[in-house]
Amino acid sequence: MKFIPIDFFSKNLHTVPAMKLITWRHRLAIFGTTLLMIGVFALIGYAVGRWVGNWKLFLVLGVLISYPFTQWFFLWQLRKKSSKSPDKQ
Numbered sequence: 001m002k003f004i005p006i007d008f009f010s011k012n013l014h015t016v017p018a019m020k021l022i023t024w025r026h027r028l029a030i031f032g033t034t035l036l037m038i039g040v041f042a043l044i045g046y047a048v049g050r051w052v053g054n055w056k057l058f059l060v061l062g063v064l065i066s067y068p069f070t071q072w073f074f075l076w077q078l079r080k081k082s083s084k085s086p087d088k089q
Contacts, residue, residue, distance in 0.1 A: 034070050041066035 045062020049055030 030074065033073065037070040037073065038063055038066045041069065 041062040042059055043062070045058040045060070045065075046055055048062075049058030052058065
């Protein structure tokens with residue numbers, strides 16, 4: 001993650017993670033994608049659980065498994081976007 005130097009209400013120059021500079025549109029897209037991934041994996045877990053016979057366990061497993069896949073998806077999107085735009089320094 002890149003750090004961008006920004007001075008916020010202080011005399012000391014400090015660094016702020018680039019994630020703090022995202023817009024509300026990006027935040028809503030991240031929130032929506034996260035909910036969608038949780039929903040999809042929960043439905044898959046529910047379906048597998050109904051087939052196996054323990055839908056509660058597989059529903060919880062589906063929700064828990066959705067988190068790493070969501071993070072991987074965001075990293076993939078971030079890398080894809082960063083490779084399209086040349087870095088200007």
